[in-house]
Amino acid sequence: MALTRREFNTLLGGAAASAALSPFGSALAADSSELTSLSLTSVAAAIRAGKATATQAVQACLSRIDIYDPKLDAFITVMKDKALAQAAALDAEQKAGKFRGPLHGVPIAIKDNIDTAGTLTTGGSALFEDRVPGVDAPVVASLMAAGAIVIGKTNLQEFAMGGGETSYYGPARNPWNLAHNTGGSSSGSGAALAAFLSYGALGTDTGGSVRMPASYCGIVGLKPTYGLVPIRGILPLVLSLDHCGPMARTVADCALMLNSMAGYDKFDITSAEHAREDYVAALSQPVSGFRIGLPPSYFDGLEPDVAKAVDEAVAVLNKLTKGSKEANLPSITSRPSLGALGEYMAYHEQYVKSSAAKYMLPERRRLEAALAAPPKAADYVRAKWDLELLRRTIDDSFNGFDLVVCPTQRIVAPKLDDLITRAYSTTPSNPLVTSNCSPFNIFGLPSISLPCGFSKSGLPIGLMISGPKFSEGKVLALAQAYEQATQWHLRKPALSPKMVVPAVVKGA
Incomplete structure (x- = not known):
């Protein structure tokens, strides 16, 4: 049972x-x-x-x-x-x-x-x-x-x-x-x-x-x-x-x-x-031979307890490896929308149309908004092209370092x-x-x-x-x-x- x-x-x-x-x-x-x-x-x-x-x-x-x-x-x-x-x-x-x-x-x-x-x-x-x-x-x-x-x-x-x-x-x-x-x-x-x-x-x-x-x-x-x-x-x-x-x-x-x-x-x-x-x-x-990259923007806006814990963690990692350096990863803020709502709707459209009341209110609002103003197909395709190019080239960013380290969340629960x-x-x-x-x-x-x-x-x-x-x-x-x-x-x-x-x- x-x-x-x-x-x-x-x-x-x-x-x-x-x-x-x-x-x-x-x-x-x-x-x-x-x-x-x-x-x-x-x-x-x-x-x-x-x-x-x-x-x-x-x-x-x-x-x-x-x-x-x-x-x-x-x-x-x-x-x-x-x-x-x-x-x-x-x-x-x-x-x-x-x-x-x-x-x-x-x-x-x-x-x-x-x-x-x-x-x-x-x-x-x-x-x-x-x-x-x-x-x-x-x-x-x-x-x-x-x-x-x-x-x-x-x-x-x-x-x-x-x-x-x-x-x-x-x-x-x-x-x-x-x-x-x-x-x-x-x-x-x-x-x-x-x-x-x-x-x-x-x-x-x-x-x-x-x-x-x-x-x-x-x-x-x-x-x-x-x-x-x-x-x-x-x-x-x-x-x-x-x-x-x-x-x-x-x-x-x-x-x-x-x-x-x-x-x-x-x-x-x-x-x-x-x-x-x-x-x-x-x-x-x-x-011991690993080189660590620290992307600066990922350390912005940390709660004090998070900043202290991560600083201490990086100090430990520096002793275990060849050390750390500032590292840059591609910015995604200027990229067009990746069409997330379009992909939500590819699965949920049929259910939103037939059974919207069965969704929790926050999710229903999001999906109904996407249904009312769906992403344009051309915009979604361009976003997918952009995503594919980014993924083909992302490994090039690991130049001078092997792995990157940062806080997972900038706040505690x-x-x-x-x-x-x-x-x-x-x-x-x-x-x-x-x-x-x-x-x-x-x-x-x-x-x-x-x-x-x-x-x-x-x-x-x-x-x-x-x-x-x-x-x-x-x-x-x-x-x-x-x-x-x-x-x-x-x-x-x-x-x-x-x-x-x-x-x-x-x-x-």
Whole structure:
């Protein structure tokens, strides 16, 4: 039986009922906490060594989901029965001497805009509240072929159209402070990982939707090179900018997931042919010869806590590498619109015309405006030409440096109330530039966010490392070198079964 998040909360009736109804009992609490605290790489090794079973790993995650998901709204659908059945099958295979692959028995979560066969895939929208795909998205099939177990579908901004504050299922909460945003649109994936509800997760990234939650939730998120990971079977936002990437608690975990996710799909028009690489092996390459570029404009307008944390992170990186220098990347501010609304409408036009009332108000306003004044075809084609030329030449910018480093977000996670109020305002002001993520979607370059500090209020701060096309190995290697030289990734949010969930302002 798969339960939607609304059904799940109704059944549990809060944290007290959750503890009483848990099928695993309180005796497992200490063991499950210890097991879920392991990284994805560590739990995979423990299962392979016979020190834990797939069933124990799934039960441990489900136990924490029972307690904490009613407070975090990280999941839309919890796939309890399917996950336990798959775990039992994998445990039986292991006893028979068979291993599916490097992720054998590891529970992961899938963002709910990525198709899963026989399980709801809603896009966080009432429009698709009954949508059940018949087949898995190729990226899900690849992870399951490697032995991963899908434990549930995570919450997101409706159709991935924003920062995580509007979802038909309610906004996901940041485990570091429940009144704050998790980042979007992969909001539930970020919350689930920070709260130790799963070992890894899939997110999608059109303008930062993997890296923003990674920054705000204190985890690791990788946006690969455009086309490296197939996106067929994922609800599109802007196909020219859409990416799918791994999210986890360590850099090595993301590398292990990427090994099973990358690959060419001839039926995916965005897919790129690229020789298979071993990203886990790439982690061991020396970084002492790397040269770092610091793009000045990406350091403008930083909150003081962010500026301090990133300055300290750059100082660490300077000791690990050949050092850093100022670097320039192409400006995108003077380029014409990339036709994002046109690509929104290529998918949503039929639904806006027939079922506009089923969209959340902020998304409905945006789509109805695009329907009323669609981009001119010629403008869209010129924008596409411009995008293609930029992507063909972007690697030329890496002249005198190997990778670029900058803050992921210029601010720490804002309050949900502020974001919801803004989203539903009839006269929204122009937003400040708070994210450094979207240029790398336009460039199509690999880009990772990982923790580099915390604000005085205890909210995580993210560092972003990016490189030329298909330089995931170098990006991951430098990220891991920094991770191992610091301890930010070891911090955990102070969650409690008794913590009070603050109310948030209601949308119009």
